[in-house]
């Protein structure tokens with residue numbers, strides 16, 4: 001199972017950039033958690049460096065990723081200029097502009113650009129500790145400028161879309177994971193377990209944005225794959241089939257994979 005560490009930049013006594021009382025560490029946490037939830041729902045094993053307002057040094061954050069033996073590290077930040085309000089847009093920092101990290105950085109930037117952000121590109125930062133000390137491909141996303149009113153408005157109005165864009169960029173590199181374990185579900189009624197029919201569904205995507213789910217659903221239908229959209233845990237999930245036999249779900253999954261889709265099997 002692909003493991004991605006999501007790092008909400010700064011935290012605790014380190015607020016990061018501050019603009020008119022707005023603190024980078026709060027924005028990064030909101031966004032990091034939203035990105036992580038979408039990734040989880042696409043079968044990725046997500047590890048957060050923090051889920052609350054606590055401080056860890058950049059090298060501790062890199063250590064968390066190293067100890068988790070993660071496949072990728074994505075650090076979420078917001079940008080600032082020495083002179084407030086003089087810059088706008090997104091950029092992604094890498095230790096070196098090469099290999100899989102460079103691809104992931106560009107994929108994320110491209111997705112964010114679709115939301116109307118200026119794409120400031122991929123920038124090499126060989127001296128940033130979190131990028132330098134981590135053992136796996138790592139990228140640091142600067143999700144707009146915290147000292148720019150328009151970037152902040154976009155951040156607040158479109159947080160879900162921004163999270164989706166970053167998740168999509170990550171998923172383009174990692175692929176949706178295939179080996180997610182199927183957890184048996186136990187339904188409980190009045191404290192007693194009840195047996196409910198369990199169906200295996202082949203999930204092809206999970207989106208915050210209804211339009212993206214509709215587009216995938218339509219594409220699948222055009223290709224002759226029966227499918228439906230369910231809304232659960234804040235996400236629109238595009239799922240193909242509902243099989244009582246796991247074998248049949250696996251067969252559908254194989255068919256979808258041959259068509260180039262990334263999938264995983266779920267009972268939810």
Ligand SMILES: [Zn+2]
Pocket residue numbers: 009010016017024077078
């Ligand atoms: Zn920062």
